[in-house]
Amino acid sequence: MNKHLAEPSRERSHVEAALDANAFRHIAGHWVTGVAVVTTIDQAGNPLGLTMNGLTSLSLSPPQFLICLDNKSETLAALRDSRVFCINFLHRDQRDLSTLFATKNSNKFLGVEWTKGVTGAPILGGGLGHMELRLGQLLSGGDHQIAIGEVVAADVRAGEPLAYFNGKYRSVAE
Template structure:
C-alpha cells in the first residue's frame, strides 16, 4: 500500500520509522464537560526556551481528538521504564483510561499521573494541522523532574533504558 500523495510504500515507511527510538509520553487534558481525556505519544519535543514551549503530535483519529481541539491546557508525562502498562492503556481506544487510575488535579483541572519520570503542564497555545495529525503547542507553566529511567519505543515495542552516569577524571598535570 502506498500513500496517495507521495507514492511511498507505507509498510517500508513504518518499518523505517520504527528504527528511530523515541521516548514515551502520556498527554492528558479535560474536555469542556470536565471529563478526563488522554493519549500516548512518541512525537514530543521541546520547541522554544524563550518563551518555554513544547509540542506533541496527536492523531486525528484518536478518540480524544475533540477534547484536545478545544482544551485550554494539557500535561505531558514522560513515562518511567516500568510504565509500559500506562502507555498501552492510553493508546487503547474506546476505554475509560482513568478507570481505577489515581490522578491528581493540575493546572486547569488537567489530570496528573504519578510515578512518572518528568511532567510538564502547559497552556494550549496553538494547534497546527499536519496531514493526519495535529501538532499541539503548549506554553510551559510548570514542570517537574523525578527519579527513574525513561521508557522508550523502538521496533514497535516498549523498552526500558537505564541511564549510565559517566564522569571524566580531572586531567592532572
C-alpha cells in the same frame, strides 16, 4: 528496488520516492523515542488521554513543547476545547499504563492514580515527570494536528524512562 517504495516519476526535478504507510511506520520505528501519555479534559471536566511518542521540545524562551495528534482523536477534540494539556513522561515500569492509554477504551482513568494539575489537566502518578501546557497553536500536519503549547508548570524526578524502538519497549542503558 525496495518493495515499499513507489517508482520515482520521471517528471520530478530531484530524486524522490513515495513510501507507503507501512514502510514509513517501519522506518520511523527505527528512531528511539521516549513514551508519554498526553492528557487533557473535556468540557464536562472528564479526563482523556492517549499514549504518544510524537512530541518534542520546541523553544526555551518561551518554554514550548509540541505534540502530534491524529485528526480523529477524541483527545484532540477535547484539547481544542479546553486549550490545556499535560505531557506525562513515563517511567520504565509503566508499560501497562502506556498500553492502556494506547487503546480506545473509554474508561482509561478507572483505577489509575492521577491528580488535577494547575491547568485542570490530569497528572498521572509514578512517572518521571510532567509538563502542563496551555495550547498556543494548532497546525495541520497531514493526518495529524501539531499542537504547540507553552509550559506553565512542570516537575521531574529521578528514574529510567520508558523507551520505544522498532515496535518494542526498551530499556535505556548508560
